[in-house]
Amino acid sequence: MDARLRRVNKEIADCKSDKSSRVTIDLVDDNPFHLIGAFDGPEDTPYEGGRFQVDIVIPDNYPFQPVKMKFITKVYHPNISSASGAICLDILKDAWSPVLTLKSTLISLQSLLCSPEPRDPQDAEVAKHYMTSKSSFEKTARYWTMIYAGGPGEDGAGRPGKDAAKDEIAMAGLDRAHVAQFEALGFDRSKVIDVLRRMNYRGANVANINDDRVVEELLK
Amino acid sequence: MSSDYEISDDENEYYDEEDDEMEVDYDDGSASEIEVDAFGDDFKVAVRSERKLYEVDYTSLSQPEIEKIMQTDVDHISGIFGVEPAVAAQLLRHMNWNKERLIEKYMDNASSVAVAAGVELPPREPTPPPPKASSSRLSSTGPQRTTRRTTAENLKSSPKSKRTTPLVEESKEFVCPICFDDTQTEFMSLICEHKFCASCWKEYITSKVRTEAECKIACMAEDCNIVALDPFVEKALGDDRETWTRYQELLVRQFVSCIPHLKFCPYPSCTHTVSCPSAATKSSLITMVPIVTCGASNTHVFCFGCPIDTDHRPVVCAVAKMWLQKCRDDSETANWIKSNTKECSKCQSTIEKNGGCNHMTCKKCKYEFCWVCMGPWTEHGTSWYSCNRYEEKNSVDARDAQTKSRASLERYLHYYNRWANHEQSAKLSMELYTKTEKKMEEMQVTSELTWIQVQFMKKAVDVVFRCRMTLKWTYAMAYYLASGNEKELFEDNQRDLERAVEELSELIEAPIDPETIMTLRQKVTDKTVYVQKRNEIMLEDTAKGYLEGRWKWNVTVEGFDSA
Secondary structure, three states, X not given: OOHHHHHHHHHHHHHHHOOOOOOEEEEOOOOOOEEEEEEEOOOOOOOOOOEEEEEEEOOOOOOOOOOEEEEOOOOOEOOEOOOOOEXXXXXXXXOOOOOOOHHHHHHHHHHHHHOOOOOOOOOHHHHHHHXXXXXXXXXXXXXXXXXXXXXXXXXXXXXXXXXXXHHHHHHOOOOHHHHHHHHOOOXXXXXXXXXXXXXXXXXXXXXXXXXXXXXXXXXX | OOOOOXXXXXXXXXXXXXXXXXXXXXXXXXXXXXXXXXXXXXXXXXXXXXXXXXXXXXXXXXXXXXXXXXXXXXXXXXXXXXXXXXXXXXXXXXXXXXXXXXXHHHHHOHHHHHHHHOOOXXXXXXXXXXXXXXXXXXXXXXXXXXXXXXXXXHHHHOOHHHHOOOOOEEOOOOOXXXXXXXXXXXXXOOOOOOOEEXXXXXXXXXXXXXXXXXXXXXXXXXXXXXXXXXXXXXXXXXXXXXXXXXXXXXXXXXXXXXXXXXXXXXXXXXXXXXXXXXXXXXXXXXXXXXXXXXXXXXXXXXXXXXXXXXOOOOOOHHHHHHHHHHXXXXXXXXXXXXXXXXXOOOOOOEEEOOOOOOEEEOOOOOOEEEOOOOOEHHHOOOOHHHOOOOOXXXXXXXXXXXXXXXXXXXXXXXXXXXXXXXXXXXXXXXXXXXXXXXXXXXXXXXXXXXXXXHHHHHHHHHHHHHHHHHHHXXXXXXXXXXXXXXXXXXXXXXXXXXXXXXXXXHHHHOOOOHHHHHHHHHHHHHHHHHHHHHHHHHHHXXXXXXXXXXXXXXOOOOOOOOO
């Protein structure tokens, strides 16, 4: 039997037999080299309560080359691309070792959620958000977890089912008051959200972005 | 072959004094009538006995020769430290083959260097390491010394025979944690004792060497820094000699890249190395152009000092690089601007005419002018289309102003066009080769010359090609040379070489007449010698100029005093 296939089969079987970690690996179709992994968001983080899915592709000379992984579930995290789900993690690149398994790698991803590394970001916007205001970042991350990963969200505010525009604001990690302020000047809401997110606007006195500059950007 | 370079009709031929040594009485108009007997059949100038000023001292080394040098270093370190050669080799690789630094650091703290290099396990704390952990991987039964200081001696004391047989165990219960294949019976481990089956090791090393071009093979265990030494790698690869060869090549490459006076031949799949100690420092590159040829083939010509893999003499690396960069950035744009735009005669704004009539109004200064003659529109009245005021003083002035403002662009294009022309002509020499070959066959038929005797044609083509390369680069040099006497002398040399090359070019392309074949042969042979001589004068003089610090640039060049 092909060594790679044997190893992957064994890994999938091991994962099935281990119920305690709540890490699962499933086949996408009949191809054992394209899998979907899933794990729980770690406790005491904005990702708590969410379930995160990861796309796994086993390369030809696995396990001597690292697996290719990316998040299917959208995650708001400095080291994970909010658009593509690409992950910036050393063990998926040069620090890979053949003794690492799919399960141990997924657990590493889980711990990546616990300890973001904003100085080596995959998603610069998210990282900027994290650096400027950690509490605001966490709020957005929690919101994303609720919307995309089925997390519980914050009590009261922003439960799913409220109107879509509010969701959009929270999704972009913005303050409702800020959006309303520029909307009142007659700009389209989605444009306001887009510009504020791009400029990483956190209020007029944060990071020296004054209102004039925002308006200027909006008028472009 | 022709060039757009115009040879001036100036009667005052300038030759510098080196010229006097030549016995060929060369004169522009009478070149075809010279009777030359001084050189006969020989190309005497081609015989080089001693190094020319523009040549650099270097040696070409094959892979085995480099390996020998590496081995000397390894044996040296192995002797001083009292460690196995394989360990010494890894220590050296870790320190990028800086022997002095390695010795210094090793004497300072042997253990920390050995741990960092991956030849020794990191000390465990706080309990003293179990005997196995601190011993070499080669022997778990050998005499144990508990202090960490003596680890190196342990490595040394292992008998050689054991070195080639890494831990290969028979075990029924143990399953390789990588492939989970319970039929595997052969296991290997490094001194860290992380055991994996032999086939996984082989796969792993092959993958590292083949796909990642990596010659540092770390243990497969997570976070384990121990490095597989050469005997282990060879053993693990087993009968895969191809990968083993590749591994050795990677080791040589790593060594070469660490030593400043060595450079790997950049030609594809060439394994030769050139050693050029005189060009090893950056400061040496302002006084010489270290063009070298590796021993594998005389077509493997490259510059030791920079990544340009052609002969860029007589231009030093820094200037050559600037020129190439400029050509990449500007040539297309400059050509486009030149052919598609004109400048407003009043405010010098660059204007592209993209339609409409010739009555132009400058957007910036509102100056109205005629696109055809550049004169002011007011003088044209309604008969602009005939542009009958062409000789009007105003329009002439306007064109003059235009010319002036274009001077820098024109200047650049002047040099660039000549540069590009020589490059193009040199490229065409491949074609010329085949043509010449035919011609040579033809000659054998139409005359009584033998194959050997018609070689002069091929020789001439070779010389033309080489000199065109020199000429090409002289234009890059001239572009950056500050004007003055030195530049004029340089340009005189350049002109003489260029003229000679063009004349030789013409001769070898001329049709062959059986009647005059002997004269042609004589003429080509003489001209070839002359061209070669001119080329040498050019190169020799520039090389001398570098040594004397004679060349001044019109821009700031890295390494030179600012212009």
